[in-house]
Amino acid sequence: MELTNHRSTQSSAQGGHATRAATLPLSLTVVRHGQSTANAAFEAAEAVGALDVGIGCRDADLRLTALGRSQAEALGRWIASRGGGPVPQSLWVSPYLRAQETAEAVLAAFDDAGLPLPDVRTDERLRDRELGVLEMLTSAAIELHHPGEAARRRLLGELRWRPPGGESCADVALRLRSLLRDLYEEEPDRRVLLVAHDAVVLMLRHIIDGLDEAELIEVAGTGAVGNTSVTRWSRSGEGRLQLDCYATTPHLE
Template sequence: MELTNHRSAAPGSAVGAATLPLSLTVVRHGQSTANAAFEAAEAVGALDVGISCRDADLSLTALGRSQAEALGRWIAARGEGPLPQSLWVSPYLRAQETAEVVLATLDDAGLPLPDIRTDERLRDRELGILEMLTSAAVELQHPREAARRRLLGELRWRPPGGESYADVALRLRSLLRDVREADASRRVLLVAHDAVVLMLRHIIDDLDEAELDKVLRAGAVGNTAITRWSRADEGQLRLDCYNAAPHLD
């Protein structure tokens, strides 16, 4: 199923409780070929993951597709409540494929499909010269950069030619303003990447650098894991769950 924009943005409105989505859910894409390759390479300390395509062109593995199918079935069964009304998707292939599988599952069940849009601001973090390098390769080939990363910390460190987490947060702040305008009082689903999930926590939950580091140390965001906020009575988005994957149990 091709992802096309079904609806244009709603007119702008004042920022306030009434402009918040009823719920905002973000899921990481299913397992990609790079996820599988990096897991295997890091386990043995390898320097090369054997991937030469652009990060944007990485596709799902067979496991990644099965994870996306499980997510689609869980959403179709109203695992998190009412169906999403709006779907925003990263332009990267692995996120697009994940969204396509979820939409196909909903369509097969005869359920209404959400309004869909692809947004560049949901892309993964860009790592510049360190893209597709394992931890061992970074330490060997770019020792000064590895040391600078440890000194600055994950939020502030920007690899040459790439983005810091703070850079990702900046574009997501812009995206959230548009989500508020386009999807006030609606249920919104985002399909994106681990860096997007983490920076949404940083922004929405107002995590400072130390709190964010604690979240990072707790472990990576899982493939198709669910993070969700709901609009509270006081007009704020309140975290319901983080990095949860009941559909994979």
């Protein structure tokens, strides 16, 4: 079940000039959801080169594991304790169930701490990258059943490669540019938290930090965006969003 929107914030995307003129949020924080059933299944399958992860539901319907719920609860307590600075005033969430469950754990921690709940919005543009016909396939299964796509992926690179029926990372970036235009217009001078997915975190780095393809590959090569990891930008004196931290997990230490 999707989180209830506490504030009506729907509006059409504005042009580039309106985006540049808008006042930025005071801070923008994005966290990846807690460990999902697919995260755990893929980790086990990839470790032994298995072809099947045993997942039969839609990607959008994947739930958190027990560990994922524990991670989300720890994240909520850390944010509520102001571990990352002042608490967010707005919460934008992917519609996918694992992100919704993570956001619910954060809101529960706010409530337990007696903090005012942030305004909540579920936004489709924060969904995970869609992999089309390759959805829920392990690397070994892709190599075996779709060798042409595996070769095309290596040739084009992750930013440009679009699986049949799915999205390239550049496609994800395109919808996030639209989301950021709305967010900048609707959240001036506010602290905003996004709960989403690893592809969303990387593409926000691409957009906000102006990373080119080579720089993006370098960032991705430093390691995966961990479950409930925190990436945050703060508004600088020059009126830009400046990266404070990337994929950190102080609440899990």
